[in-house]
Amino acid sequence: MKIKGTELKEMFANVSLGAPERAIGFVLWRMFHRYQRAIDRAMAPLDLTHLQFTVLTLIAWATRNGEEVSQAELSRTSDIHKMQLSQILKTLEAKGWVQRASSSVDVRMKNVQLTRTGLTRVRKALPLAVDVQRRLFGEEGMPEGDLLKTFSTLLHRIEQQTDEAEPG
Template sequence: MKASPDAIADLVSNASSGGPRNAIGFVLWRIMHRYQREVDRVLLTLDLTHLQFVTLVLIGWLGRGGGQITQADVARFGDIHRMQVSNIVKALVDKGLVCRERIPQGGPARSVAITTVGLDRLRSALPAVADVQQQIFGEDGKPGGDLLNLLVAIDSA
């Protein structure tokens, strides 16, 4: 049986925020997908997806001190499922952007590091992604900007 429009209207008025544009989750969902689509578009010429880019940046960031990092470290820091990180790293290894090695006495753990080819790719990708961020979020999305500060506070809570 089909729900009546009155029952739907009652639910929306009494049990929700009154509609999609009033629901922060829905608005964030749309903005995130718009951002991801735009990043995917600018990274297409660099043969990277948004998630591959994020993973490559995380590997570079976590490895910047020269210490050994693992796929699990990347997964934890990026809040990405371990299996998804494993699959993305495999694709990045196939592209020559990342190298991966088993850790002696580390069981299934693998260390990951960005390659010189991966670093060169990031040199091209980072400015392109920064341009997308500027277009979508403006000054508020830059370091010290109100939007970024608010999102960091929420993420840290």
Template sequence: MKKDENAFSFEAAEESPGFLLWQVTSLWQREIRKALEKYDLTHSQFVLLASIMWLSQQQEPVTQILLSAHSKIDPMTTSTVLRTLQTKGLLERKEHATDTRAKTVVLTETGIKTTKQAIKIVEKFDAEFFEPLGAKVNEFNKKLRLLLGQ
């Protein structure tokens, strides 16, 4: 292919890593949405619930800011999703023990039960979805972390 300032640098769209990532992400998101339907959860809701569970196990109070940083979901979206989850009875927001501006987030009993069930479904789905990578899944994860700057 002759290099032209207005032309793409790839011979085919399928050679573009961004396009491939978009295709895989779209497929993965569509299927994960189906997997979470029975729990009446969006993927963002699931990510925040699972993150609350994970961070709670680390023996630290889970604040909205910590949750936003951990999940890489912006603070405003995190706040909106947390309100929805609170309305669903899956979590409670409480006053922080030492920071009057902050709220801590804790799962309710229903939230814990729902999150544990959803985690099993998501882990099963992920195992099936990424199965074609076989033993290369760890290398794939390593490259994804590299893109995240980790």
């Protein structure tokens, strides 16, 4: 049975925000995916995807003071599901950019660290990502910029309002 256009119009008039471009979720989704594609294009010459770049950079950040970081901590920090993170780390490990080893504290946990070639990759990739961010978001999206402050405030609000379990 075909659905009548009037029924759909009524639904959108009564239940929705009127049009996709008036729904912040849809706008955020489109914005993120365009940003992700721009990062993917910038990272392609380095044989990196946006997600691989993000994971490598988070490992570098988390271990910058000599601490160890576990896969579980990376999953929590990044909101990447533990199974997806495991697959990304396998790929990065196969490329020789990360190493994983059992934790000295808990043998069930795996710690992750960059290799020397992984660090070289991050050093090349980071300026490319910053350039994309500056091009797409302007100075407002850089540290101390109003756009970044607004997004950070919104993220904090969403984190407080959602009662999601940890990824995985």
